Amino acid sequence: MKTFWRLLTSCKTCAALGLAFCLAGAVGSVATGRFPELFSDMDAMIFARWFARKGWIAPGATLWLYGLLLATGLLAVNAACCTAERLVQIFRGAVTLRRLLPHVMHMAFLGVILSHLASALYGDRIPGVTVPQGGVAPVGNKGWALRLERFDAKMGPDWYPRDASATVTLFRDRNPMARGVVRTNEPLFHEGYGIYLKDFGTTPGGVPFVVFDANRDPGASAILVASLVFTAANILYLIPSRRDDA
C-alpha cells in the first residue's frame, strides 16, 4: 500500500505520465487529420456526446484518445496525491508562501481539469444556425428562435473582411428575450448560452445571411478562475526564485 502511495505521489510518475501524454497527443494530432470521418465533428458537439457516438466504433484510430484521457486523469490524481501529502508535511512544519505556491498551482490545475470535465458532460453545442437578414431560424431544440435584424460587413481591398456585425433578437415563444449586436470575438450571452458569429455570405437571391453557433460551457467561469489562480501563483513563485539566484 505504501509503495502504491509513493507511486501516486512521485515526481517520476509525473514525468512518465507527461511523456505518455505527449506521445498520445502527437499521435492524435496526426490521427485527427487522417480520419476526418471520425474526428471532424468533435467540436460540433460536447465531448461526452461525441465520445458516446464515435469513441468506440474504431478503437484503433481512437487508441491515442484513450491514452490521452488516461494520462490526463492519472496526472490529475498524481497532482492531487502529491499536494495532499505535501500539505500535511508543510502544515506540520514551517508554513511559507514559497512552499505553498506549487500546491496552489496543482489545485488550480485540478480545477481546470474538473471544470473541463463539467463542460464536456453538461455543456451544449448548437452549430450552424443560419439566418437570412430579416428572417428567423430555430436555435436547436430549445424552443428559441433567432432573428437577424441587420447585418453589416466592412470589406477591405480584394474583398478582405475587416469587420462584421449582426444585430439579432432572441425569442422564446414569440416573446423577445434578448437583443444585441454580435461581432467576431463579441458574442451575445443569454441564460448561459453564447451566440457566436461564425460565417456570413449572400444567398443566390442577394440577401445577406449569417451563420451562428450557440454554445453553453458550464465550466467556463471555473476554468477562468482556476487559470487566473494558476497564473498568479506561478508569477509569485518566480519572484523568490529570482532572489535566490541573485
Add this chain to the structure above:
Amino acid sequence: MEGVQLVLFWLSLAAYGAEAGFRLGGVAPSSIWKAPLFAGVLLHAAFLGLRWGLSRHAPMSGLFESLTVFSFCCALAGLLLCGTEETEAAWKPLSVLVLLPQAAAAFLDKRLTPLYPALDTPWFASHVGLSFLGYGFFSAGLALAVVYLRSGGAAVYRAAGMSALYGFSAFSAGMVCGGIWAYYSWGSYWIWTPKEIWSVIVWVYFAALTHLKFIPPQAGWPGWGERLEMGATAAGYVVVLLTFLGVSLLLRSSHSF
C-alpha cells in the same frame, strides 16, 4: 516609413549575422552589452515597434512576423539568462538560434497586411507575444543545456533550469490568454485542432521538465540526473519547433503560426 522599417529589419539581421560569425569564429566580445547582438536587439525592437505602428496591429501574424518575433524573443531570453561570465559560452549556440529565424524571415514576403477580424483583439498580442516569449526561453534552454552537457557548470545548470521555469510561466500565461480569446471567439476554451493539441503537449512537456529536478539522482530508474534533465531541456526545443512550424506546415489546423 515602410522602407525605414525594412532597413531596421536588415540592419538587425546583419548584427545577428555578425554576432554569430564572431562567436563561431571564436571571437567573443568583452561583454554581451557591447556585442553586435545587443545592437541587433535594439534595432529589432525599433523595427517591431515601427511595424506595429504602421500596421496598427501587433506584428505577430503570418510566417514572416512570427519568425522575426521568435528571433527577437530568443535574443531577449538570452540577454536575461546568459548575461554572466559563467553563462557566456551559451551565446555561441544561442547566436545561431537567434540568427536562423531572422534569416529565414528575410526570404519571405514582408508587406504589411490587414488583420483578419478574429485576430483584431488585445488577446491576440498577449496570447501570441507570451507564447513566443516562452519559445524564446526554451531556445535559450537548448543553448544552455548544450553548454552544460559539453562542459558542465553549476551556474549554467541553474540558468537552464530557469529557462524552463520562465518559459513555462510565459507559455502558461499565453495559454490562459488564448483560452479566454477562444471562449469569446469560438465559444469554447478548447477545440480539437493539431495546434491546440501540440500547445498542450509543450505545456505538459515543460511542466514535467520542471518537476525533474525534484527527483533525487539516487532514486534509480529511470536514473534522473542533471545530465538527463539537461538532455530533456535540449529536446524541448524540438517539441517547440514541431509546435511552431511543424504543425503549421505539415498538418491542417485552423491556427496558423
